Structure formats: structure tokens, C-alpha cells
Amino acid sequence: MATTPGGGAKILIVGLVLGLVTAAVAYVYLRQMREYPKAHWQTVVVARTLIPANTKLTQDMVTLALMPPENIVPTALRDTKAVEGKMSRHDIFPHEQILDHNLMVEGEIPSLALRVPEGRRAIAIAASEVQSVGSVIKPGDRVDIIATYRDPVGNEETTQMILQNVPVLAVNQGQTDPTTAQGAKTSMTLAVAPEDTERITAADRAGTLRISLRSPHDTTVYTSSGVTVKDFFGGKVRVAIPPLPTTETEDPFKTPAMPVIITTTNIATTSEKHREIIIYRGTEAKTVAP
Numbered sequence: 001m002a003t004t005p006g007g008g009a010k011i012l013i014v015g016l017v018l019g020l021v022t023a024a025v026a027y028v029y030l031r032q033m034r035e036y037p038k039a040h041w042q043t044v045v046v047a048r049t050l051i052p053a054n055t056k057l058t059q060d061m062v063t064l065a066l067m068p069p070e071n072i073v074p075t076a077l078r079d080t081k082a083v084e085g086k087m088s089r090h091d092i093f094p095h096e097q098i099l100d101h102n103l104m105v106e107g108e109i110p111s112l113a114l115r116v117p118e119g120r121r122a123i124a125i126a127a128s129e130v131q132s133v134g135s136v137i138k139p140g141d142r143v144d145i146i147a148t149y150r151d152p153v154g155n156e157e158t159t160q161m162i163l164q165n166v167p168v169l170a171v172n173q174g175q176t177d178p179t180t181a182q183g184a185k186t187s188m189t190l191a192v193a194p195e196d197t198e199r200i201t202a203a204d205r206a207g208t209l210r211i212s213l214r215s216p217h218d219t220t221v222y223t224s225s226g227v228t229v230k231d232f233f234g235g236k237v238r239v240a241i242p243p244l245p246t247t248e249t250e251d252p253f254k255t256p257a258m259p260v261i262i263t264t265t266n267i268a269t270t271s272e273k274h275r276e277i278i279i280y281r282g283t284e285a286k287t288v289a290p
Helices: 007-038 194-206
Strands: 042-047 062-067 086-088 103-105 121-126 142-151 156-171 187-192 208-213 236-239 260-263 277-281 284-288
Touching: 121 194, 121 208, 142 187, 142 194, 156 194, 187 194, 194 208
Parallel strands: none
Antiparallel strands: 042 062, 086 103, 121 187, 142 156, 142 208, 156 187, 236 260, 260 277, 277 284
């Protein structure tokens, strides 16, 4: 089919114009779609800066912000006047919505449950001057828990760290403010994993607990299998022998029986059946077969 001179150029120009019109219409449509929901956004009270726990709020600490309705917490405050004279129960971070249950009336004692981290449990243990590092432990400190108990397998008294880097929530009768609370004298409340509540309770029932205070900059967790009497006697166990049989007229000048020291390194193992045991009675050494 023949075309008139310049007809192809006209078709190209018409196509470009239609493309530009289509692009302009799409741009206007998308812009309207973005701006339309914003007209339905709602105001909510948010924090301007960090608001520490137990801080009395004023209107200059908060501001109003526009948010989509689906992003607003149902209990969020909508008027800055609602914060006047209220206290923060915990830290409120910048741009965080101010929720009604996160504020309290001045003088109200906040529940300890609000201080328990998510996934943790609060449990109290006894505290004394010796148990708790001279009664200097305060809320916010981190401690290690050391248990001394009798090992049911080896029937040996064992001391071991059972938990490390544990945060202290409160001391004594629920004191949570480290600036006013005294050091732990009667009790301390710790935040631990749910399964560790069983471990602490069992260790407390089986023996005694002691607390060691950590540096706030030390988060290292150490591996320890515990220590027994053998560990600080250099591999030797001091055993008291039973008294020797006596006659009717016991010699008052007779030297009393001396304790027996058994060198554990000389005790034959299953792979060394021909080794000997040396028993020391006073200055006398006696070699016996296993």
C-alpha cells in the first residue's frame, strides 16, 4: 500500500503524543492513590526523645504524629494533655507511641511484673551479708549463682556455678530503684529463664547458694564442671579411720590413731590392675594390693 510523503513521520508523532498522555495520566493516578490514604491518617501521641523510667512527663516531652489507623495501638493516647502529671513505668524510646498502661499516677508503685523481660521469670532467693557480697548488690546488677551440694553419684560435696550473668530485678522487699534501694540484705529477685527456676529451687533445697557480683562490662560465660575437696588437696583425700578396738584398761599414754591419707593417684584403675595403694598412718607407710 502506498503512503503519502511524510505520512510515517506523522504516525510517529501521534504515537509519541499518545505515549506522553498515557504516562501523564498514570503519574497523576498514582500520585492520587498515594495521597488519598494520607487524608485518612490519624494523630497519636509519641515521645520526642528518650523518656527514662519513673520520669514525670510534660507536654514538651511528647508530640503528635500522623500514622495509618492500622499502625496505631488501640490504647495509644491521642491528646498531649493526657500525659500531664503522669509518670513513665519504663523507658519510652523516641517516636514510640505513648500507651495509657505505660503511664502511672505519681506515687503509684509499679508492678514488678512490668520489669520482667519477655521470656523470663522472676524468682527470689535468700540474701545475707556473706551470701550476697557484703550486702552491696542492688537492682540492675548482674551476678553469678554458685551452689554447693552433695553429688549423689560420687557422694562428694561439689561447688559449681549453676547460672551466670543473671540480672537482679529487686532486693529486699521489692525495692527496684538502685538509687534509693539498700544492698540486698534479706532477699534478691532475679530474672531467669523458665527452666532455670527449677534449677535454682533444686540447688537451694539440696545445699547452699552464694552470689558473686559481676562487672557491668563483663558478659563472659565460663565453663566449669565444679570443684570438690580433692581439687584443693592436690589429688589427696583425708579420711578419718574408725577408732581401734580398746581393752578394758586402755593405755592413757597410747598415741591416738592418725588420720589416713590415701593418694588417689596410686589407686589402680581398670586398665592398671597391678598397681598398689599406699596407706600412710602417721609416719608409717603400708603398701597393700587393691
